[in-house]
Each structure stands twice: as C-alpha cells, then as structure tokens.
Amino acid sequence: MRVVTNRPFGIGALLYAKEPTTKEAAFNFCEACRFYSEELRIVAGLESPDLVSAFARVPRERYLGAPPWKFSSGASLKQSSYRATSNICDLHHDVYVALQSEKFLNNGQPSMIARLIAALKLSPGRRVFHCGCGTGYYTAIMAELVGSKGSVVAAEIDSTLAEIAVMNLMNYDQVKVLNRTLP
Numbered sequence: 001m002r003v004v005t006n007r008p009f010g011i012g013a014l015l016y017a018k019e020p021t022t023k024e025a026a027f028n029f030c031e032a033c034r035f036y037s038e039e040l041r042i043v044a045g046l047e048s049p050d051l052v053s054a055f056a057r058v059p060r061e062r063y064l065g066a067p068p069w070k071f072s073s074g075a076s077l078k079q080s081s082y083r084a085t086s087n088i089c090d091l092h093h094d095v096y097v098a099l100q101s102e103k104f105l106n107n108g109q110p111s112m113i114a115r116l117i118a119a120l121k122l123s124p125g126r127r128v129f130h131c132g133c134g135t136g137y138y139t140a141i142m143a144e145l146v147g148s149k150g151s152v153v154a155a156e157i158d159s160t161l162a163e164i165a166v167m168n169l170m171n172y173d174q175v176k177v178l179n180r181t182l183p
Contacts, residue, residue: 036060036092036110043094044111046118054144055114061091063137063168064107070098074109099134099161113138122146130154133177136165143172150174 037056046052061069070082073095082098091097096106117138122128122145133139133154143152154169155178156162162179169175 032089032092033057033059039092039094040110040114044114044118046114048118048121050123050145051114051118051141054141055110057144058137058140060137061088063135063140064091064097065099065135065164070101071095072098072106100158105134105158105161107134107137117141117145122150125149127151128153132156133165134161136168136175136177139165139169139175139177140172143169143175146174148174151176153178155179 033056037052040046040055041052067086067088068084069086069091070084071090072081072083073093074081082101085091094109094111096109099105099107120128120142122142124145124147126146127150128142128146130139130142130152133156136154139152139154143150146152152172152175154165154175156165157179159179159181162177162181165177169177
C-alpha cells in the first residue's frame, strides 16, 4: 500500500496502490480521523485540545447512514451541489452530509458547529441542551466533552431522525434524546 500525502497540508488524500490489509486500513482510517480533527482546529480556530480530540474520537460516518453519502462543502452556487461518495475518507473533511436530501436536511458544516460548541466552553460535569440533534453526531461530541459526570439533553423534531439518534447515542449514558413521539 502507498499513502500519498501533501506534506504542507497534513496527511491529505489517502491513495492506495493496492487493496489495503485490515491493519493498513485501520491505520489509515485513524490518520483520516486525526486529519479531520486537525482540519477543524485550523479552519474553525479551535483552541480547546479536548474539543479537537472529541472530533477525532467520534466516528462521524456512524451517524450518517449507509453509503453512498451525498456531501457538499457549500461552496457551489448551484442549488443541487451534493456529490455522491462511498469513500469514508471523504467524510473526514469540512463538508456537510445529507441526512434527508429531499427535505434539505444535512448534518451541518463541521467547522461552523465546532465554533458553536467551542463557545459553550463545555467541560467534564457540565450540562448542555442540544436543539435539533439530527442523528446525534454533534450530541456525541458534546457528550465526549461533558463526560460521564455531565449530561446532554438533545431534542429533534423529526421523529425518524430522533429514533436514529437514540440508537446512535445508546452508548452514552449521559445523553437523553427528546421527541414528541419518543417515550
């Protein structure tokens, strides 16, 4: 396997000369997660090492459904600017990903949401309310920051997304998801 990097800009795109082994794929995936968190540190101006680390630890793809994913950087002037990908590494950039493209629902631009989370100055033991949690990705980031002694209450108006968030966040005991149809 060959990893091609663009040294001035971090690890850059991962290119394979052959199919990676499981060990190689795991290594490259971890590198992609670290690259993603570092990209957000630079683009969003994050100063909290804990927040940067939370973005590296929470597997974004787990909250976005099955591939192919539709994503966009928001830079296009075209109304339909989503591109499709099945490459998990494409999700580890500052792009938003469609959750329900027909309703124009996406998971949000990571750098923008990272700035908002940073402004909360979350730390272990704190409590936070997350309005519009979608499938729970940024709720998980907040849960990582407040830790097991803190709490996150997340609300989602869309019943389908709320049910997905409940499943996605089941390993976070400190998180409760609210929706008018959930118990």
